[in-house]
Amino acid sequence: MAALFGARVRRLRTAAGLTQAELGDRTHVVSTRITQIERASGAKPTRELARALDLALGADELLVELWPYVYREAFPDWSRKFIEYSERAVLIRQYASHLVPGLLQTEDYARAVLSVGRTLSSKEQLEERVAVRMGRQERLRAPDRPELWVVLDEAVLKRPVGGKVAMCEQIKRLLDTTTEHHITLQVLPFDQGEHAAMGGSLTVLAMPDGSEVAYTEGAHYGQLIEDPDKVRSFSLAYDRLQAAALPPLMSLDMIRSVLEDNQRGAKVPSRTERRRLAQEQLQQSGRGRLRGGGRRIPGGRRPRP
Numbered sequence: 001m002a003a004l005f006g007a008r009v010r011r012l013r014t015a016a017g018l019t020q021a022e023l024g025d026r027t028h029v030v031s032t033r034i035t036q037i038e039r040a041s042g043a044k045p046t047r048e049l050a051r052a053l054d055l056a057l058g059a060d061e062l063l064v065e066l067w068p069y070v071y072r073e074a075f076p077d078w079s080r081k082f083i084e085y086s087e088r089a090v091l092i093r094q095y096a097s098h099l100v101p102g103l104l105q106t107e108d109y110a111r112a113v114l115s116v117g118r119t120l121s122s123k124e125q126l127e128e129r130v131a132v133r134m135g136r137q138e139r140l141r142a143p144d145r146p147e148l149w150v151v152l153d154e155a156v157l158k159r160p161v162g163g164k165v166a167m168c169e170q171i172k173r174l175l176d177t178t179t180e181h182h183i184t185l186q187v188l189p190f191d192q193g194e195h196a197a198m199g200g201s202l203t204v205l206a207m208p209d210g211s212e213v214a215y216t217e218g219a220h221y222g223q224l225i226e227d228p229d230k231v232r233s234f235s236l237a238y239d240r241l242q243a244a245a246l247p248p249l250m251s252l253d254m255i256r257s258v259l260e261d262n263q264r265g266a267k268v269p270s271r272t273e274r275r276r277l278a279q280e281q282l283q284q285s286g287r288g289r290l291r292g293g294g295r296r297i298p299g300g301r302r303p304r305p
Protein backbone atom coordinates (compact mmCIF):
# COMPACT_ATOMS: atom_id res chain seq x y z
CA MET A 1 0.00 0.00 0.00
CA ALA A 2 2.91 2.35 0.62
CA ALA A 3 4.07 1.65 -2.94
CA LEU A 4 0.55 2.28 -4.27
CA PHE A 5 0.34 5.54 -2.34
CA GLY A 6 3.73 6.62 -3.74
CA ALA A 7 2.73 5.70 -7.28
CA ARG A 8 -0.43 7.79 -6.98
CA VAL A 9 1.56 10.77 -5.71
CA ARG A 10 4.05 10.44 -8.57
CA ARG A 11 1.27 10.15 -11.20
CA LEU A 12 -0.64 13.14 -9.80
CA ARG A 13 2.54 15.22 -9.50
CA THR A 14 3.53 14.44 -13.10
CA ALA A 15 0.04 15.26 -14.35
CA ALA A 16 0.21 18.60 -12.51
CA GLY A 17 3.56 19.38 -14.12
CA LEU A 18 5.34 19.72 -10.78
CA THR A 19 8.85 18.69 -9.84
CA GLN A 20 9.52 16.96 -6.53
CA ALA A 21 11.07 20.17 -5.23
CA GLU A 22 8.02 22.22 -6.23
CA LEU A 23 5.67 19.74 -4.57
CA GLY A 24 7.87 19.80 -1.49
CA ASP A 25 7.60 23.60 -1.36
CA ARG A 26 3.81 23.42 -1.56
CA THR A 27 3.60 20.86 1.25
CA HIS A 28 6.42 22.35 3.35
CA VAL A 29 8.77 19.35 3.18
CA VAL A 30 12.15 18.86 1.48
CA SER A 31 12.24 17.30 -1.98
CA THR A 32 13.94 14.17 -0.66
CA ARG A 33 10.84 13.50 1.46
CA ILE A 34 8.74 13.47 -1.73
CA THR A 35 11.27 11.08 -3.26
CA GLN A 36 10.94 8.75 -0.27
CA ILE A 37 7.16 8.76 -0.51
CA GLU A 38 7.12 8.06 -4.24
CA ARG A 39 9.63 5.22 -3.83
CA ALA A 40 7.97 3.86 -0.66
CA SER A 41 11.24 4.19 1.20
CA GLY A 42 12.04 5.84 4.53
CA ALA A 43 9.38 6.90 7.00
CA LYS A 44 5.78 6.68 5.85
CA PRO A 45 3.85 9.96 5.45
CA THR A 46 1.88 11.31 8.37
CA ARG A 47 -1.84 11.93 8.01
CA GLU A 48 -1.14 15.66 7.97
CA LEU A 49 1.30 15.28 5.06
CA ALA A 50 -1.14 13.01 3.20
CA ARG A 51 -3.77 15.73 3.52
CA ALA A 52 -1.31 18.41 2.33
CA LEU A 53 -0.34 16.29 -0.68
CA ASP A 54 -3.99 15.65 -1.46
CA LEU A 55 -4.74 19.37 -1.42
CA ALA A 56 -1.66 20.38 -3.42
CA LEU A 57 -2.34 17.77 -6.10
CA GLY A 58 -6.11 18.17 -6.24
CA ALA A 59 -6.59 14.48 -5.43
CA ASP A 60 -10.15 14.92 -4.13
CA GLU A 61 -9.47 13.03 -0.84
CA LEU A 62 -7.94 10.01 -2.63
CA LEU A 63 -4.64 10.24 -0.77
CA VAL A 64 -6.36 10.91 2.55
CA GLU A 65 -8.50 7.80 2.06
CA LEU A 66 -5.46 5.69 1.13
CA TRP A 67 -3.41 6.85 4.10
CA PRO A 68 -4.87 4.49 6.78
CA TYR A 69 -4.05 1.48 4.58
CA VAL A 70 -0.43 2.58 4.30
CA TYR A 71 -0.23 1.92 8.02
CA ARG A 72 -2.31 -1.25 8.04
CA GLU A 73 0.55 -3.26 9.56
CA ALA A 74 1.67 -0.62 12.06
CA PHE A 75 -0.77 -1.82 14.73
CA PRO A 76 -2.17 -5.27 15.58
CA ASP A 77 -5.46 -6.38 14.05
CA TRP A 78 -7.55 -5.83 17.16
CA SER A 79 -6.81 -2.09 17.24
CA ARG A 80 -7.22 -1.18 13.57
CA LYS A 81 -11.01 -1.31 13.46
CA PHE A 82 -11.17 0.75 16.64
CA ILE A 83 -8.97 3.40 14.99
CA GLU A 84 -11.31 3.45 12.00
CA TYR A 85 -14.33 4.00 14.25
CA SER A 86 -12.46 6.72 16.15
CA GLU A 87 -11.86 8.62 12.94
CA ARG A 88 -15.64 8.98 12.47
CA ALA A 89 -16.82 9.39 16.06
CA VAL A 90 -18.53 12.62 17.14
CA LEU A 91 -18.01 11.96 20.87
CA ILE A 92 -15.16 10.00 22.45
CA ARG A 93 -15.43 9.06 26.12
CA GLN A 94 -12.36 7.37 27.59
CA TYR A 95 -11.35 5.95 30.94
CA ALA A 96 -7.56 5.54 31.15
CA SER A 97 -6.38 3.21 33.89
CA HIS A 98 -2.61 3.20 33.33
CA LEU A 99 -1.59 5.57 30.53
CA VAL A 100 -2.50 8.95 29.06
CA PRO A 101 -4.82 8.28 26.08
CA GLY A 102 -3.09 8.35 22.70
CA LEU A 103 -5.01 11.42 21.54
CA LEU A 104 -3.39 13.47 24.32
CA GLN A 105 0.12 11.97 24.39
CA THR A 106 3.28 13.94 23.64
CA GLU A 107 5.67 12.37 21.16
CA ASP A 108 8.25 11.42 23.83
CA TYR A 109 5.57 9.85 26.01
CA ALA A 110 4.11 7.95 23.04
CA ARG A 111 7.53 6.65 22.01
CA ALA A 112 8.20 5.39 25.54
CA VAL A 113 4.81 3.64 25.66
CA LEU A 114 5.04 2.08 22.20
CA SER A 115 8.65 0.96 22.62
CA VAL A 116 7.62 -1.72 25.15
CA GLY A 117 4.84 -3.21 23.01
CA ARG A 118 5.04 -6.99 22.74
CA THR A 119 3.94 -6.90 19.08
CA LEU A 120 6.76 -4.49 18.17
CA SER A 121 9.19 -6.05 15.69
CA SER A 122 11.60 -3.28 14.68
CA LYS A 123 12.73 0.30 15.24
CA GLU A 124 11.10 1.24 11.94
CA GLN A 125 7.77 -0.14 13.11
CA LEU A 126 8.10 1.84 16.34
CA GLU A 127 8.53 5.07 14.38
CA GLU A 128 5.54 4.14 12.20
CA ARG A 129 3.40 3.66 15.28
CA VAL A 130 4.56 6.95 16.78
CA ALA A 131 3.79 8.73 13.50
CA VAL A 132 0.31 7.18 13.35
CA ARG A 133 -0.41 8.16 16.95
CA MET A 134 0.70 11.73 16.38
CA GLY A 135 -1.24 11.82 13.12
CA ARG A 136 -4.45 10.71 14.84
CA GLN A 137 -4.25 13.78 17.07
CA GLU A 138 -4.88 15.99 14.05
CA ARG A 139 -8.53 14.93 14.34
CA LEU A 140 -8.80 17.06 17.49
CA ARG A 141 -7.82 20.14 15.44
CA ALA A 142 -10.06 19.45 12.45
CA PRO A 143 -13.27 21.43 11.81
CA ASP A 144 -15.33 18.26 12.41
CA ARG A 145 -13.40 17.40 15.58
CA PRO A 146 -15.17 15.22 18.14
CA GLU A 147 -15.92 16.06 21.74
CA LEU A 148 -13.39 14.29 23.97
CA TRP A 149 -14.15 13.43 27.59
CA VAL A 150 -11.36 11.66 29.50
CA VAL A 151 -11.36 10.19 33.00
CA LEU A 152 -7.77 9.58 34.14
CA ASP A 153 -7.04 7.19 36.96
CA GLU A 154 -4.70 8.78 39.50
CA ALA A 155 -2.16 6.08 38.60
CA VAL A 156 -1.80 7.67 35.15
CA LEU A 157 -0.45 10.85 36.72
CA LYS A 158 1.86 9.12 39.19
CA ARG A 159 3.69 6.76 36.80
CA PRO A 160 6.72 8.61 35.25
CA VAL A 161 6.52 7.12 31.75
CA GLY A 162 9.63 8.07 29.76
CA GLY A 163 11.31 9.57 32.84
CA LYS A 164 10.57 12.64 34.92
CA VAL A 165 11.36 15.20 32.20
CA ALA A 166 9.13 13.51 29.61
CA MET A 167 6.41 13.09 32.23
CA CYS A 168 6.52 16.76 33.17
CA GLU A 169 6.03 17.70 29.52
CA GLN A 170 3.16 15.23 29.27
CA ILE A 171 1.41 16.69 32.30
CA LYS A 172 1.85 20.19 30.86
CA ARG A 173 0.14 18.94 27.72
CA LEU A 174 -2.80 17.79 29.83
CA LEU A 175 -2.99 21.21 31.47
CA ASP A 176 -2.95 22.87 28.05
CA THR A 177 -6.29 21.21 27.31
CA THR A 178 -7.94 23.78 29.59
CA THR A 179 -7.96 26.15 26.60
CA GLU A 180 -9.58 23.55 24.32
CA HIS A 181 -13.31 23.68 25.00
CA HIS A 182 -14.02 20.38 23.24
CA ILE A 183 -11.80 18.46 25.70
CA THR A 184 -12.80 17.70 29.30
CA LEU A 185 -10.54 15.99 31.85
CA GLN A 186 -11.43 14.38 35.14
CA VAL A 187 -9.25 12.47 37.59
CA LEU A 188 -10.46 9.38 39.44
CA PRO A 189 -8.54 9.41 42.75
CA PHE A 190 -7.28 6.28 44.49
CA ASP A 191 -9.58 6.80 47.45
CA GLN A 192 -12.62 6.01 45.30
CA GLY A 193 -11.69 2.34 45.63
CA GLU A 194 -12.90 -0.43 43.36
CA HIS A 195 -14.99 0.12 40.22
CA ALA A 196 -16.35 -1.76 37.21
CA ALA A 197 -13.53 -0.85 34.82
CA MET A 198 -10.60 -1.94 37.01
CA GLY A 199 -7.79 -3.75 35.20
CA GLY A 200 -8.08 -2.08 31.82
CA SER A 201 -9.07 0.98 29.84
CA LEU A 202 -12.49 1.71 28.39
CA THR A 203 -13.60 3.83 25.45
CA VAL A 204 -17.16 4.54 24.32
CA LEU A 205 -17.56 6.08 20.86
CA ALA A 206 -20.71 7.88 19.70
CA MET A 207 -21.10 7.70 15.92
CA PRO A 208 -22.79 10.26 13.59
CA ASP A 209 -25.88 8.04 13.23
CA GLY A 210 -26.45 7.99 16.99
CA SER A 211 -25.13 4.47 17.53
CA GLU A 212 -22.32 3.64 19.98
CA VAL A 213 -19.47 1.16 20.11
CA ALA A 214 -17.25 0.31 23.06
CA TYR A 215 -13.63 -0.73 23.23
CA THR A 216 -11.75 -2.30 26.14
CA GLU A 217 -7.99 -2.63 26.17
CA GLY A 218 -5.26 -4.16 28.32
CA ALA A 219 -1.49 -4.32 27.93
CA HIS A 220 -1.52 -6.80 25.03
CA TYR A 221 -5.11 -7.14 23.91
CA GLY A 222 -8.11 -5.13 22.81
CA GLN A 223 -11.76 -5.92 22.21
CA LEU A 224 -14.27 -3.97 20.16
CA ILE A 225 -17.88 -4.34 21.36
CA GLU A 226 -20.62 -3.58 18.85
CA ASP A 227 -23.60 -5.45 20.33
CA PRO A 228 -26.04 -2.70 21.47
CA ASP A 229 -26.95 -4.36 24.78
CA LYS A 230 -23.33 -4.91 25.77
CA VAL A 231 -22.39 -1.40 24.65
CA ARG A 232 -25.12 0.04 26.91
CA SER A 233 -23.65 -1.74 29.92
CA PHE A 234 -20.20 -0.30 29.17
CA SER A 235 -21.70 3.14 28.63
CA LEU A 236 -23.38 2.91 32.04
CA ALA A 237 -20.06 1.86 33.61
CA TYR A 238 -18.45 4.93 32.09
CA ASP A 239 -21.23 7.18 33.43
CA ARG A 240 -20.51 5.86 36.92
CA LEU A 241 -16.80 6.55 36.51
CA GLN A 242 -17.59 10.14 35.54
CA ALA A 243 -19.78 10.52 38.61
CA ALA A 244 -17.10 9.12 40.92
CA ALA A 245 -14.26 11.22 39.48
CA LEU A 246 -13.31 14.69 40.68
CA PRO A 247 -15.07 17.58 38.89
CA PRO A 248 -13.04 19.09 36.02
CA LEU A 249 -11.76 22.13 37.98
CA MET A 250 -10.70 20.05 40.96
CA SER A 251 -9.11 17.56 38.57
CA LEU A 252 -6.98 20.29 36.99
CA ASP A 253 -5.87 21.41 40.46
CA MET A 254 -4.75 17.86 41.18
CA ILE A 255 -2.88 17.64 37.87
CA ARG A 256 -1.09 20.93 38.65
CA SER A 257 -0.13 19.58 42.06
CA VAL A 258 1.37 16.45 40.50
CA LEU A 259 3.34 18.60 38.04
CA GLU A 260 4.76 20.71 40.87
CA ASP A 261 5.79 17.56 42.76
CA ASN A 262 7.45 16.15 39.63
CA GLN A 263 9.34 19.37 38.95
CA ARG A 264 10.64 19.43 42.51
CA GLY A 265 11.62 15.79 42.24
CA ALA A 266 13.40 16.39 38.92
CA LYS A 267 15.75 18.82 40.72
CA VAL A 268 16.85 16.22 43.29
CA PRO A 269 20.25 14.75 42.26
CA SER A 270 20.33 11.07 41.43
CA ARG A 271 22.17 8.59 43.65
CA THR A 272 25.14 8.57 41.26
CA GLU A 273 25.20 12.36 41.19
CA ARG A 274 25.03 12.54 45.00
CA ARG A 275 27.94 10.10 45.28
CA ARG A 276 30.02 12.15 42.86
CA LEU A 277 29.30 15.38 44.75
CA ALA A 278 30.23 13.72 48.04
CA GLN A 279 33.55 12.55 46.61
CA GLU A 280 34.31 16.06 45.35
CA GLN A 281 33.52 17.51 48.76
CA LEU A 282 35.84 14.99 50.43
CA GLN A 283 38.62 15.85 48.01
CA GLN A 284 38.14 19.57 48.61
CA SER A 285 38.14 18.96 52.36
CA GLY A 286 41.36 16.97 52.06
CA ARG A 287 43.12 19.90 50.43
CA GLY A 288 42.51 21.85 53.60
CA ARG A 289 44.63 19.43 55.59
CA LEU A 290 48.42 19.27 55.90
CA ARG A 291 50.10 16.43 54.09
CA GLY A 292 51.49 15.09 57.34
CA GLY A 293 48.00 14.79 58.75
CA GLY A 294 48.45 17.84 60.99
CA ARG A 295 45.92 20.53 61.66
CA ARG A 296 45.88 23.72 59.64
CA ILE A 297 46.60 26.72 61.84
CA PRO A 298 44.40 29.79 61.25
CA GLY A 299 46.32 32.58 59.55
CA GLY A 300 49.05 30.21 58.54
CA ARG A 301 51.07 30.72 61.80
CA ARG A 302 53.12 27.84 63.21
CA PRO A 303 53.47 27.20 66.95
CA ARG A 304 56.72 28.27 68.58
CA PRO A 305 59.15 25.50 69.49
